[in-house]
Amino acid sequence: MIITVMELYMLSDEQKTIFLKGIELFRDGTDDDLKMVASICNEAHFSDDEDIFIEGDDGDAVYLIVNGQVKIHTLEKQIAIRKDNEFFGEMAIIDDRPRSASATSIGNSILLKIDRDDFFNVLQSNTRFLRNLLKALVSRLRDDINVAVEATRMKQDLLRARELQVNILPSDDLHYTSPNGNDIEVSGVCYPAENVGGDYFDYFQLPDHKVGIVIGDVMGHGFHSGLMVFTTKSCLHTQIISSYDIPDVMSVLNKMVYSFVQSGMFMTFCYIMVDIDKHTISYCNAGHNYPYHYRCNINKLESLESGTHPMGISENLSCDIESIRYNDGDILVLYTDGITEALDCNREEFGVERLERMxxxxxxxxxxELRKHIINELNSYCQSGIYTEI
Structure with a gap:
């Protein structure tokens, strides 16, 4: 037979009385009051990750923590951690409704359990205990309000950050015609599925009748991903003033991502330079989805399969520059995995094949028109489904 320390540990009524003096609920009680409460406390032991009660259970008791920690939680989130000399489980006793959350032991814990009827009898017989309970409930309510206020403030900050992110992306299409009569049209859009996302695209005129096009995707979503997008935009447009050459741009951006304050973050990034008069496309791809090049004269779609590892993986980035020619009427499509990995209601991906056919x-x-068609088809596909960011 194996006998654990938990099984050997049993509180005497005298030890329970001493313990109750440290509980906020019974702090003002006389010795006789506390002895009476001690007599109705039933000791209970729980092992690590063992449920004390589950959300939806009847509220049949209040619990006092002698030793250990208890997590109060729902299926979706953690609400609180209760520790030594704290109590929990009183809400379902007071409003006579099912448990609104679950309680689970963190490590081994020793609790004192007071049944519902005994707890009400204690409160009815001692107004000091009732007053302490009200003070404790008000204190927890204040804490909840402060948390809610902070959550609201954070949500507002994230919404502002999302607005800033949307504002730093191109709002208008780019139409450029060189003095030789050669032209290019560029159109792009980003719909962050969360408040702040990690997708980035941009396009801009360069000297010598060239146009720069970039697309990137920061690992993850949220504030820090959005911050890296802002930093990338600033760094990119500062760099192209001094040099817009592909190796220089890729090197500077990689060093920025590598030194980013959030350790372990990285970013896929593709930089394309279109020479309108020479009809050439030069590019370097750092781990991003391969762009598509549709050649209209032979009705063929090609994937520009070239690239290196994402930015931020190492301090130095190997920059392999590829160059191809294009003809009038050709199409270049750049996208993030928010398109191809979007799910329908059956959790089936939109997929690259569907994008290629379109x-x-x-x-x-x-x-x-093509950009709008792709987005409309994606939205139709994802009705009641899921997509992260497009």
């Missing part, structure tokens, strides 16, 4: 089937559309 590019070929709708190759007669303008850049703006």
């Amino acid at each position: 590019i070929v089937d709708k190759s007669d559309l303008s850049a703006l």
